[in-house]
Amino acid sequence: MTSEIAIGSRVRKSPFYDATISHGVKQFSVYNHMYMPTSYGDPVAEYEALTERVSIWDVAVERQVEIVGSEALELVEYLSTRGMRSCKEGRSRYTPICDHKGILINDPITLCLGKDRYWMSIADGDLLLWAQAISYERNIECSVFEPEVSPLAVQGPKSDETMADLLGDWVTDIPFFGFVDTELDGIPFLICRSGWSGQGGFELFLTDESKGIDLWERVWEAGLKYGIHPGTPNAVERIESELLSYRADCAASATPLELGLERFMNLEREDHFIGKEALLSERSRGPSRRLVKIILSGERLTAPNEEPWPALDESGNEIGEIRVAAWSPAVKGNLGLALISSQNAGKDFNTVSKDGQSYRATHLSYFGER
Numbered sequence: 001m002t003s004e005i006a007i008g009s010r011v012r013k014s015p016f017y018d019a020t021i022s023h024g025v026k027q028f029s030v031y032n033h034m035y036m037p038t039s040y041g042d043p044v045a046e047y048e049a050l051t052e053r054v055s056i057w058d059v060a061v062e063r064q065v066e067i068v069g070s071e072a073l074e075l076v077e078y079l080s081t082r083g084m085r086s087c088k089e090g091r092s093r094y095t096p097i098c099d100h101k102g103i104l105i106n107d108p109i110t111l112c113l114g115k116d117r118y119w120m121s122i123a124d125g126d127l128l129l130w131a132q133a134i135s136y137e138r139n140i141e142c143s144v145f146e147p148e149v150s151p152l153a154v155q156g157p158k159s160d161e162t163m164a165d166l167l168g169d170w171v172t173d174i175p176f177f178g179f180v181d182t183e184l185d186g187i188p189f190l191i192c193r194s195g196w197s198g199q200g201g202f203e204l205f206l207t208d209e210s211k212g213i214d215l216w217e218r219v220w221e222a223g224l225k226y227g228i229h230p231g232t233p234n235a236v237e238r239i240e241s242e243l244l245s246y247r248a249d250c251a252a253s254a255t256p257l258e259l260g261l262e263r264f265m266n267l268e269r270e271d272h273f274i275g276k277e278a279l280l281s282e283r284s285r286g287p288s289r290r291l292v293k294i295i296l297s298g299e300r301l302t303a304p305n306e307e308p309w310p311a312l313d314e315s316g317n318e319i320g321e322i323r324v325a326a327w328s329p330a331v332k333g334n335l336g337l338a339l340i341s342s343q344n345a346g347k348d349f350n351t352v353s354k355d356g357q358s359y360r361a362t363h364l365s366y367f368g369e370r
C-alpha cells in the first residue's frame, strides 16, 4: 500500500482545492500550514506542458504577509537584505530575509502596492510571526497580517496568449515582476508577471477566496486551445532555471551567500537591517559552504530523493550533501543541487543513495552564477 496524507481541518485548504481534485491531483505536500499539490501523476506530461505549452498551478500556499501603515517601508527595509526603497508602485522584487546570524529564513517576492503598503509573498515559513514581533518590539507604526489572497500560477510559453485571450492584449505589456489590479466578471485579482519557472508566465493573486473555482475554470477554458495541463511547482525545471527552493535546497540553515543569492541583496545599504553585520563579516571571510549544480551518473532517477545523500571525497570523507536530485529532460541527465564545503566546492565527488546505489557527481556550476 502506498502512504497517504491525512486531509483534515488542522491543515488549511486552498480556494482552488476542489478544482485540483476534479482535475486529477495525485499528491500533496504541506506548506505554510496548507495542502500544496505536488503531482498530477505524470511528471513527463507536466514538464512538457510547462516547457512547450501552458500549465496551471495552485500556489495558494504562497501566503502574503501584508505590511501597511505610515512606517510600513521602515519595517520592510529592516526585514529585507535587499530593500524596497527605490521600488515603484506596481513592481516587485525577490527579497531574501535573514535572521540576526545571517541565516536565510524566507525568500519572498515583495510587491509594492503603494508607498505605505507591501505584500511579502512568502516561501514555507512563519514570516508573519517574525514580522509582527519585530514591528511590535521596534514600535514601528504599521499593521502586519495575512490578507485573503491566493496566487494561481499560469506558466509556460503560451501563458501570454492564454491570458491575452482571457483578459485582453494589454496583459502582454506587463513587465517582468510588474503587476496590475484587475477583475474578470466579478472575480478580483492582481495579475503579476512572475512565477517559479524559467518559462515565463503570470501569477493571479486572487483576492476573493470564494471565487477560486471560477478563476481556475476561466483560465482552464482559455488555455484549452493552447494545450493547458494542470501542474505544480516543477521539481526539475526549477533546477534547470536556477530558482531556489527554500528548505529543500538549504534545510533552513544556510546563508544567502552560501546559496548564491548575493545579487538579490544590497549589503552596501546605509540603513540597518537584520543580519547585516553577520553577512558583511561572512562576505569578507568567504562563505563556508556553497550550493552547487551537479550531474549524477547512472540510471535515470525515477523519483525524487526522499532525504539528502552524503557527498564524499575520494577518501570517503563527508564534504557535504546532495539536497535534491531529479531527471532533467533538458540536460538528459540526473540534475542535482548539493551543499558542499567551500574547500571542496567545484570538484567532482561521490555519493550513495539510501538504498546503497553509488553515483559519481560531476560539478556543473555554482548556483546563481548563470
Ligand code: THG
Residues within 6 Å of the ligand: 062, 092, 093, 094, 107, 108, 109, 121, 122, 123, 124, 151, 177, 194, 195, 196, 203, 242, 243, 244, 264
Ligand atoms: N511566487 C510567489 N511567491 C513566492 C514564490 C513564487 N514566494 C516564495 C518563492 N516562490 C520565492 N522564490 C522565487 C525565487 C526566484 C524567483 C521567483 C521566486 C525569480 N527570480 C528571478 C531570477 O532568479 O532571475 C528574478 C528575480 C529578480 O530579478 O528580482 O523569478 O514563485 N508569488
